[in-house]
Amino acid sequence: MVSDGTVYMTNFDSSRDGSAIALDAQDGTEQWRTTLGGSESPGSVFVDDLFIVAYETELVALDSQTGEQVWTKTTNGLDHPELLVAEESTGTVLIASDTAIEAFEAATGEKRWETNTVRDIFPAPAVYDGRVFAVGEVDEAPYLVALSMEDGSEHWRTELTAAPESAAPVVTEDGIFVDDNRTLIIYDRETGDQLRQLYSFDNDSYDVYRTVAVDDGTVFVSGDSGAVAIDSETGTERWHRDTQADEAGLCVGTETVVFPVKTPEFAPDKKTISAFDRESGEMRWYYGFDPGFHNSVTSQPVLVDGAVFFTSNRIDALGAIGDVPAQDS
Structure with missing residues (x-):
């Protein structure tokens, strides 16, 4: 995630203790790194100037400027990274699990409620x-x-x-x-x-990796059988592309829709991060890499200020596509 010129991310690997990391969004310079422990895939959110990370049964809030731990709480556990959700207006962090939903106050870590x-x-x-x-x-x-x-x-x-x-x-x-x-x-x-x-959706394979996003009267859907833009009032199809989404995840900008695409017609031997015109569905640009088994996008691309941030095991790092504007001092 990106906030005020800083990229916040996690790096959890079975061979080492997991870490939370802050990088300068413009040049990738590391600002701080905090070791948390654990090896399971974490979830993370940004709320109330805190970078909050959930992993295994731990929920940890870090100061966004220094990386220092503000509080730590025990939870029922996090089964999938996306099941950690923040609600900014109330400063609430939600964790969903197999057994319940837990709500915590972001500022203090106090549990507000739990329901099964x-x-x-x-x-x-x-x-x-x-x-x-x-x-x-x-x-x-x-x-x-x-x-x-x-x-x-x-x-x-x-x-x-x-x-x-x-x-x-x-x-x-x-x-x-x-x-x-x-x-x-x-x-x-x-x-x-x-x-x-x-x-x-007539094709059963749409069930795989399907992602739905809604913006300004248009519903965007990506999946194994392609991507489609739909009028949110009438259900009329505005455009459709037979481009297989490589992973779940789709981000919508003012002019483009960006998502990972596997071996498209414009790059048949590549896995790509591709941008399409949100009005017409025409391909604007793509970033491609070899489609090896271990070459894939490992996080949902994030579109901020015209730049796309992503992680991939092809580069084994965080990457940025496009020009990242400097922050006002």
Whole structure:
């Protein structure tokens, strides 16, 4: 993640203790590094000027300027990195696990609440306007559940046909966008009622690595069978590309949509990070590397101020594509 000219990242490896690291976004100079221990894949968020990292059963808050530990708490555990979520307006950090959702105050680490209303949560819950929207199991059936951000109490639940395999729910003022059994459905935020079925994916392989993003009236979806832009009101397809997304993750900018693409027609022997025009779907540029088994993008690309930040085991490092502007002093 990138904030005020600094990139915050983690480096957890089974051969060494995990670390949290801060780098200058313009030139990659290391600003600080804090050893945390552990070897499992961590999750991380940035809130209240704290870089917060969850790994195994630990939740650690680090000062964003120095890397010093501010507080440490014990949790139920983190099964997937994306199940750590921050809500900036209330300064709350959420951790979802197989058994519960826990909410912590970012400033102090105090646990605000815990609920086991919904279990086996995956993918990440979404937060919007004082509520938490989570997809998981209730009585062994898949449900979309709305909880209060204040105390974790349940507002409503709606049963789904099937739990999404990778696409997290996305919430906007228009509703909650959920992938339910290869159909993109919009639900009412206040009641959980289905508003409309927006788009159906005919190919089963869309279930693999599917990512959904919504911005300014357009829904962007990437998956194994390609990428598509959909009108969020009518469900009309604005453009479609038969470009296989290499991993989950899609970032939307003012002019482009960026995501990892495997062996596209414009670079048939490469794995790439590719940028497409958000209005037309035309390819703008790509960064390619050899498609070896161990060559892959290992984190979702992040688009900030016209530059794309990513990690890859091809370069075994953090990379930046494009010009990173200097910060005002």
